[in-house]
Amino acid sequence: MSAQTWSIAELAAEYDVTLRTIRFYEDRGLLTPERRGTVRVYHPRDRVRLALILRGKRLGFSLDEIAKIVDMYDAEPGEEGQLEYLLDQIAHRRAELEQRRRDIEETLQDLAEVEARCQADLTALRSRQRASS
Template sequence: MQQSTRTWSIGELAAEFDTTLRTIRFYEDKGLISPERVGTARVFHPRDRVRLQLILRGKRLGFSLDEIATIVDMYDSSPGERGQLEFLISDIRQRKAALEQKRQDLEEALAELDELELRCRQDLESLPDPRRQR
């Protein structure tokens, strides 16, 4: 199987992933990606492109940069992709459970507010209307 020799400039990746040059440089500064340098130009290889794609996906899903670094780094070391996927599955389960709890909390709060609003309306209707007593 032949390795891809395609490379990208920072501008090409920014356009492809609809992000800014500054964002890509930030991820480089954090050590999440490490493009080759040719003079002052950054040259991104397929590995860099995949890592950037994973980073941006992780951000969209609400992962912190530390969590993203763990996930991305797992892919390159033992236990590799299997460990990465197992970690992700575990993390996804935890996130889903937290979101389900938030949903339940919101539903309970909304029900309490509905009940309070109903009681306030009933109390309001039982009071004399000062506008009608003139």
């Protein structure tokens, strides 16, 4: 019994990406479909790798980082090393995002302060204009 396979169009539809996106990942060496003439045949390994690539992109990892993570599964140090590396990358990514959140909160606070001062200045200006009219 042979394993299930998918065409490029089937994978694109399933993961809501373009054919060009899948071909790009193939060009980068992230996917390695079987070739039957001019037809690409994707196996379960390709399907899993595509899911991992897309998840990595959603989490903000670069394609180089994603490639390193998914390639580690098949090479030394294997799954354990892959998981350790991924945990390290998650910690770094989380720290970056937490810093961005702090920066955004600080910026929002600064904007609120400037807005309040502008509103107060505008109110005072309009009061003076009414008083002088």
